[in-house]
Amino acid sequence: MRKWSLLTVLFFSLVLAFSINLPTPEYVHRVLPNGLQVFIFEDRTVPLVKVQVWYKVGSIDETEGKTGAAHLLEHTMFNGTHALEKGKIDELITSVGGECNAGTYYDYTVYYEIVPSAKLELALAIEADRMRNLKIDPEDFYRELEVVKQERRQSVENNFIMSGWEELQGKAFRGTPLGHHIIGWMEDLESMTHDYIKSFYEMFYAPNNAIVSIAGDVDPQEALELVEKYFGEYEPARIERPEYTQAKIEGETILRLPRLTGVALMLQLYQVPEGNHEDIAAIEALLDIWLNSESSRVNRELYYNRGLILACGGFTTTLRIPGYVLVYAFAYGEEDLDQIKEAMDEELEKIAKEGVSPEELEKVKKSKLKQLVFALKDIRELADEVVLGALRYGDPLFYKKYIENVSKLTEEDIQRVARQYFLTKNRYVGYVVPKD
Amino acid sequence: MFRDRFANALLVVLVVLSTVVSAVQFTPELFEQLAGAKNKVPNIPIPDYERYVLPNGMVVYVAEDKRLPIVEVKGYVKYGLLNERSEIAGISNFMLDLMNSATKNRDEIALAEEKELHGVSIVFGVKPDYYEISASALSEDLEALLDILADELRNPQFRGDNFARKKQEHLQSFAHAKTQEQNLARMYFYRALYGEDHPYSFLYNYDLLLKTVSALTPEQVEDFHKQTITPNRIVLVIVGDFERETVRNVVERYFGDWEPTAPADITPPRVTNRPPYGEILVVDRPTSTQAYLMMGHDLFDHRFEGRIAFLMANRVYGSGMFNCRLMKVLRTQKGYVYGVSAGMQNHEVAGEYFITTSVRYDAIADTIKTVVEEMRAIKDGERPITEEELFEVVNLYNAQFPDAYRDTISILDSVAFNAEIRGRNPNYVNEFIQAYNSLTADVVNQVFSEHAHPDRLFAVIVGLKDKIVEDLERNGYKNYRVVSSGR
Numbered sequence: 001m002r003k004w005s006l007l008t009v010l011f012f013s014l015v016l017a018f019s020i021n022l023p024t025p026e027y028v029h030r031v032l033p034n035g036l037q038v039f040i041f042e043d044r045t046v047p048l049v050k051v052q053v054w055y056k057v058g059s060i061d062e063t064e065g066k067t068g069a070a071h072l073l074e075h076t077m078f079n080g081t082h083a084l085e086k087g088k089i090d091e092l093i094t095s096v097g098g099e100c101n102a103g104t105y106y107d108y109t110v111y112y113e114i115v116p117s118a119k120l121e122l123a124l125a126i127e128a129d130r131m132r133n134l135k136i137d138p139e140d141f142y143r144e145l146e147v148v149k150q151e152r153r154q155s156v157e158n159n160f161i162m163s164g165w166e167e168l169q170g171k172a173f174r175g176t177p178l179g180h181h182i183i184g185w186m187e188d189l190e191s192m193t194h195d196y197i198k199s200f201y202e203m204f205y206a207p208n209n210a211i212v213s214i215a216g217d218v219d220p221q222e223a224l225e226l227v228e229k230y231f232g233e234y235e236p237a238r239i240e241r242p243e244y245t246q247a248k249i250e251g252e253t254i255l256r257l258p259r260l261t262g263v264a265l266m267l268q269l270y271q272v273p274e275g276n277h278e279d280i281a282a283i284e285a286l287l288d289i290w291l292n293s294e295s296s297r298v299n300r301e302l303y304y305n306r307g308l309i310l311a312c313g314g315f316t317t318t319l320r321i322p323g324y325v326l327v328y329a330f331a332y333g334e335e336d337l338d339q340i341k342e343a344m345d346e347e348l349e350k351i352a353k354e355g356v357s358p359e360e361l362e363k364v365k366k367s368k369l370k371q372l373v374f375a376l377k378d379i380r381e382l383a384d385e386v387v388l389g390a391l392r393y394g395d396p397l398f399y400k401k402y403i404e405n406v407s408k409l410t411e412e413d414i415q416r417v418a419r420q421y422f423l424t425k426n427r428y429v430g431y432v433v434p435k436d
Numbered sequence: 437m438f439r440d441r442f443a444n445a446l447l448v449v450l451v452v453l454s455t456v457v458s459a460v461q462f463t464p465e466l467f468e469q470l471a472g473a474k475n476k477v478p479n480i481p482i483p484d485y486e487r488y489v490l491p492n493g494m495v496v497y498v499a500e501d502k503r504l505p506i507v508e509v510k511g512y513v514k515y516g517l518l519n520e521r522s523e524i525a526g527i528s529n530f531m532l533d534l535m536n537s538a539t540k541n542r543d544e545i546a547l548a549e550e551k552e553l554h555g556v557s558i559v560f561g562v563k564p565d566y567y568e569i570s571a572s573a574l575s576e577d578l579e580a581l582l583d584i585l586a587d588e589l590r591n592p593q594f595r596g597d598n599f600a601r602k603k604q605e606h607l608q609s610f611a612h613a614k615t616q617e618q619n620l621a622r623m624y625f626y627r628a629l630y631g632e633d634h635p636y637s638f639l640y641n642y643d644l645l646l647k648t649v650s651a652l653t654p655e656q657v658e659d660f661h662k663q664t665i666t667p668n669r670i671v672l673v674i675v676g677d678f679e680r681e682t683v684r685n686v687v688e689r690y691f692g693d694w695e696p697t698a699p700a701d702i703t704p705p706r707v708t709n710r711p712p713y714g715e716i717l718v719v720d721r722p723t724s725t726q727a728y729l730m731m732g733h734d735l736f737d738h739r740f741e742g743r744i745a746f747l748m749a750n751r752v753y754g755s756g757m758f759n760c761r762l763m764k765v766l767r768t769q770k771g772y773v774y775g776v777s778a779g780m781q782n783h784e785v786a787g788e789y790f791i792t793t794s795v796r797y798d799a800i801a802d803t804i805k806t807v808v809e810e811m812r813a814i815k816d817g818e819r820p821i822t823e824e825e826l827f828e829v830v831n832l833y834n835a836q837f838p839d840a841y842r843d844t845i846s847i848l849d850s851v852a853f854n855a856e857i858r859g860r861n862p863n864y865v866n867e868f869i870q871a872y873n874s875l876t877a878d879v880v881n882q883v884f885s886e887h888a889h890p891d892r893l894f895a896v897i898v899g900l901k902d903k904i905v906e907d908l909e910r911n912g913y914k915n916y917r918v919v920s921s922g923r
Binding site: 045046047048078081082083084085086087088090091092094095096097098099114115116118119121122125126128129133143144146147148149150151153154155157158160229230233259260261262263293294295299300304307310332359362363366367369370373374376377378434435 | 459460462463464466467470471472473475476504505506544545548549551552553554555572573574598601604605608609611612613614615616617721722723724725726728757758759764767768770771772773774794795796828831832833834835836838839842843
């Protein structure tokens, strides 16, 4: 048996910032010589284990004309290896009472199995095999491509929100990694080849570009030995990423986006820094005060007082590269959108000039604390936060820093980010309106 | 120099060889050896809980769980949509929305602010046989949570300024729903299944809702509230980091003096409609780049003793997972669909069985044919469900069931729901586990054969009518009818 030392990390002194006593979850973190990172979260609540393999590759790593490659590869990963014929991965996992699936995002792709804890080795063996031994049979590949095209029709083209958002984002970030949605453009999917997907796989699917996360009813030492057994001999690969250019959005551009809908929708896209930037906590708090909370500034004025909107909100897309904020408001009709936009800007200006009340800030902190405490109900939710911090920023404790940033927020922070990122009005605005 | 180069080359070969020798060899045999497991039949541990009935008839379940400083509430108000009549269809959703917006003691903004300050969240929902309550807070805010929940249930404000605005919102959402493919499919499907007069069809009957909700008055909603939201129809489940006695005191303080305003029970209306078996309804939706398909027929209510066997059979037929028969054919073999699933709902007075998917236009007819053929193959015994297929489903349930009940609130919620809403044993969750574990393939096939009716399946297809009709015609389907989405 190889000798190794466990790095046991104590988690969650962060709640001290909110002066509330919580249990302290622990996890094990280790890096194999080939660069593969391993996180193990022991939780004996139920006799199951969740195995995840996270790859640091997503739609931002695609090149022009090849959009959708990361997601299409994710589908292809279920078509088998030289040892696992098509359909066998699902068959094996379901045969033990497990379930498996995968997901692709802008900056990562993740595969997972939830299996009885006695079957941890099966899940790890499957993931290890398809990390380096994927078989891409052309016939299976092009059939799966049809499935992905159907997924695009279903989830994007026939959804007025998603298709409006996609068009707006495509124009705002044209020529940059964020210039397309994760599923890719239909014309690029039409021309995708199995050879290209194979080269994409060979470039990015390597131990030094991946993290194995194991959460559940496991002995950490035994789990680590299994990871070493199945992944330890793989060689690291040289990962070449495309250059991440950044869009230069100056001034305001308004696009009219007719869709089949019975409501009007305004979307606004703003640029924000990388997800580990210290301003992100303040930006998210601003969004809550300005838009998201039931008693937000915009809700008070446009929903309760003037009855102009049906709903409003805003959220960050925080990534390992600079991301964006999407602000939205649902309205009764197109004719209201201009005045809604103007009124939302006015509310923002008031925040920037006059600041926010201590009570508004307190509500934000209360909401974040509640989210944090409820996340502790399932260790797998926390595990994702830890692993994403490691994958994106090389910092498993990033989540803790974020909470600390929230606890330290001041009214001045909110004013500052309002001025710096939003009041400049360097933005793309989309009016998704009912089609004639 | 040469020797050095030779030595280096030898070293490389040795390293490579050693890598090959020590690396795992991935073979089909290895995976077969690692797989294969029969999971233990789980037992869901029912927590130590207290059940009591307030003098006004309200039933309360309470359990302590001190692992985290939180409190969670689930609840039910009996009869749901069954309270409605066609003249006031949609009143349940409208009333609950108003209840969660303002009370006689707290206006809209005051209520919103108080919830945010205390981190209190409250959600109401409408189901065919009951209204649902879901609420949570940190345990330090237990009192605020129950205070606000009681105020919303007991003292809602229906005569406030927000009445007209909320009505406009609901009407707008119905008009919008008529532009969306899934909503359109549900509207025509449920109208055809239950008939326009039965409450089970109201939730998605946007044409009807546009008329009825626009006519609602504050007096009507107030009266409906008195008839439906009454303590003798309410069940509350409260779990969290507290002392039971504390909760009991708080519950009695906020709910104890609430007098019932209506009888505890009603006589639910029976379903008398006969669905249009075998018909296809094409709903024209311009701009759709695919067709949305919903097929189904009527099914038994929740009391039917073969329900669990049918459920297991349906998992094999169309669970939506990759190993179900519909996914294997329609996605894995033919590449037509991204997902397809068959589901069942068993209510108080009826039930429904349905299959849904999105599909490209040139594959609609073949998809319908496949749905019917795969059902018929089980029903007619041509390809019955095998013991292996049943084992796979049972094995999955045995493995995953504990995960669904990993927290105390989920278990106690199940206890209360089964005992108070469905009239079953409080330990029904474990009876259910024993029941599906005792099934055989013969029983499962027999029940599916008796109650799945491929010849009765009717379909609603939403999309571009010309493309849908073209594919139906090309494949010999003549029994269709085209309607406009009616925007």
